[in-house]
Amino acid sequence: MATTLLLILAAVTLVSAVSFVGVLALYFKKIDEILIYLTSFAAGGLLGAAFLDLLPEAASAPHSNIFFFTLIGILSFFLIELYFHWHHHHHVQNNNKIKHTHAVGYLNLIGDGLHNFIDGAIIAASFLASVPLGIVTTLAVIAHEIPQEFGDFGILLYSGFPKAKALLFNFLTALTAVAGAIVAYFASSTIENLTYVLIPFAAGSFIYIATADIMPEIHKHKSKGILESIGQITALFAGVAIIWLAGKVFA
Numbered sequence: 030m031a032t033t034l035l036l037i038l039a040a041v042t043l044v045s046a047v048s049f050v051g052v053l054a055l056y057f058k059k060i061d062e063i064l065i066y067l068t069s070f071a072a073g074g075l076l077g078a079a080f081l082d083l084l085p086e087a088a089s090a091p092h093s094n095i096f097f098f099t100l101i102g103i104l105s106f107f108l109i110e111l112y113f114h115w116h117h118h119h120h121v122q123n124n125n126k127i128k129h130t131h132a133v134g135y136l137n138l139i140g141d142g143l144h145n146f147i148d149g150a151i152i153a154a155s156f157l158a159s160v161p162l163g164i165v166t167t168l169a170v171i172a173h174e175i176p177q178e179f180g181d182f183g184i185l186l187y188s189g190f191p192k193a194k195a196l197l198f199n200f201l202t203a204l205t206a207v208a209g210a211i212v213a214y215f216a217s218s219t220i221e222n223l224t225y226v227l228i229p230f231a232a233g234s235f236i237y238i239a240t241a242d243i244m245p246e247i248h249k250h251k252s253k254g255i256l257e258s259i260g261q262i263t264a265l266f267a268g269v270a271i272i273w274l275a276g277k278v279f280a
Contacts, residue, residue, distance in 0.1 A: 034214055036160065037153045040167040041210040044148065045203040047171050048178040052199055065250050065257070066264040067183025068243060071137075073268020074180045075239040078144070081273050083232035090225040098226055102233020106136055107241070133242035134188025140234035141181050142202040147227050148174070149209025154224075157214070169275065170206075176271045178203070184243065 087095040113132035148170045156163030178199060185195035216223070247265075252258045 033156055033160075036163065037156045037210050037214055038207065040152050040156065040163060041149045041206040044152070044167060044170050044174060044206055045145075045200070048174045048203045049200045052178050052182045052196060064183055064187055065247070066260055067180060068187045069247055069261040069264035070176070070268040071180025071184050072239045072243040072247065073265040073270075074177045074272055075140075075235040075243070075268075077269040077272030078177060079232040079235040079239075081269070081276055083144075083147075083228050083235070087225055087228040087232065095229040095232075098229035099233040099236070102230040103237045104233075105230070106140065106234045106237040109139065110136055110242070132188075133238060133246070134185050134190055136234075136238050136242065137181055137184045137188075138198055138202055140231065140238055141177075141199075142205045143227065143231045143234065145174075145203055145206040146209035146212075147224060147231055149206035149211075150213035150224050150227075151209075152206070153210040153213035174203075176268065176275075180268060187246065 084095060084099070087098075110132045113135055152163060152166050152170060155166035181202075182195055182199050185199060186192065190198070213224075247261060250261075252261070
């Protein structure tokens with residue numbers, strides 16, 4: 030069992046590191062001109078992950094109530110966003126110099142952290158079933174994670190996070206996969222039931238962030254012309270397509 034635990038920890042560490050390295054490449058480039066495309070890509074990636082990855086996974090449970098927990102995810106993130114808006118308004122009244130950071134950045138960190146926690150749990154459960162299955166699952170998670178992390182980094186920048194802070198927070202959310210793996214390993218008898226609650230909840234959070242926050246921000250953006258509008262639409266559909274393609278290749 031100790032060898033299995035080492036394999037699990039190596040796999041989730043690799044997933045976190047690959048995601049970090051991918052986003053690090055963006056950090057050293059001037060990405061202001063492509064930020065709106067990254068944001069559009071993120072919306073597509075979140076919707077693709079919710080409808081093409083998480084919800085189908087939750088539907089495979091024999092007695093799951095995916096619609097209920099998806100709804101709970103949506104409503105929970107609505108309430109969390111209300112708190113962030115109240116917190117911001119309260120502090121601005123007391124200090125006009127405070128810089129506004131969009132609540133969607135914090136919401137995305139919570140949703141992404143939960144998603145990575147679930148990924149870690151799934152990787153651990155796969156290795157506990159068999160090493161080959163664990164390896165395939167790790168590759169599938171990496172294929173999903175890299176494009177999603179690009180989009181998440183873009184959301185944090187668009188929300189007002191400085192580059193260094195966005196990079197650090199993005200990496201910290203990636204590390205929640207390690208926590209998920211450890212919890213799954215030591216609670217292997219009950220983790221399956223837990224993931225079938227967390228997976229639709231995470232899907233609900235992604236749906237809320239994409240439709241209630243990111244898409245309205247895209248609509249508010251003043252396009253510089255038809256080519257930029259086409260680019261935004263293409264980026265959004267590319268986010269969906271890459272999640273779908275990764276699911277097909279590593280199914």
